[in-house]
Structures are given as structure tokens and as C-alpha cells.
Amino acid sequence: MEMIQLTQPYIPGFLAFREVPALLKLLEDLKANAPHYFPDVILLDGNGILHPRGFGLACQLGVLAQVPTVGIAKTLISAQGIVDDQNHKNKKAELKEAGDGFELISDTGETLGMCLRAHDKAQNPIYVSVGHMISLRSSVWLALECSKYRIPEPVRRADVDSREYLRQGKTEPYEFIAPVEN
DNA sequence: GCGACAG
């Protein structure tokens, strides 16, 4: 397994240019070493079409890897007239339980995503948007289906586990170990 | 020019 360095800085609106190369390499390795585990869909920590230029991280990875993707953002990125203003804040306050949500509609009337409360005890919502080869309805269904806490497990575990991995001071490439098959 | 700004 080869290493890959993150060379690009994080610039709001350009997250994909920093993250996509590494993600593509990861999928490439997965396809070569454990094709059985190649994902049918990927939930990404970022946005899909809910983006200033309508094409966020989830869209870019989806197209380049030719895999269905969903964007899961923890905070709203201002795009196409959709902003976290008082009106938006009021709507968020009305989301009472898991599954409650409202569509994020652009200034041209297009639905770019969904502000969704993914858990009964989560005060803050998540922002779900289509990445590639999947509908918003299916995206929201998936997000809810795998939400044990505010953030869908695939995204939350990737976040928690990777941070723990680095905390241990490990610097060598992550060694993929295929789970025992059933 | 000023503020806002996924992770």
C-alpha cells in the first residue's frame, strides 16, 4: 500500500480539491485488495449539490469513482441564496424529532438538499444533499437509517476512529484487514 | 472593500 499526502489546503468551497485524491486512492486500493467490500454507496463528510457552484465533495468523488454518493454536512454552507439567517434558524427550531426536516430551496426554486434532524436528542440538524447516482429521498432515508446519534454512523465512525488512530501517534499507512466473512 | 466560509 502506498502513502498519499494531502497537499492542498482547506479552502471553503474547495474541500474536494483537498480530499478527493486521497479518497480515490483509498477506493482504488479497496477495489484491488478487497473488491468484495467495495461500497454500493458512500456517505461523505461534506456536501453534494448543496454547494456554491452546485458540485461539492460528494459530487466530485461520485463522478470520478463512478459510485453513488451522499453529502452529509454538519453545518450549512451558504449557497444559491440558502443561508443560515433568522428564517432558517426558526425552521430549525421547529424540528422536534428524528426524521423531521425541511427542504433547502435555492433562489431559482431548486431543491438542493434537506435540513434534517437525525436523532431525537440532537438539537442541531445535519444537511443532506445528493452527491451522485441517488435521489434526495433515498439519501435522507439512508442518513436516518444509519443514525444512532446526530451524525450517521459511517461518517461519525470514520471521524472518531481516524482521530483515535492519529492520537496513538501512528504514522504508517493504515493496514486494511478484511472482516471475517459470513 | 467587508463579511462569510463544507472540513
Next chain:
DNA sequence: ATCTTGTCGC
């Protein structure tokens, strides 16, 4: 994202 004190609830 990261850092960091304190607080609330299961």
C-alpha cells in the same frame, strides 16, 4: 478543523 472549561443528561 482545533483548543478548551464547564455543564447537563442518560
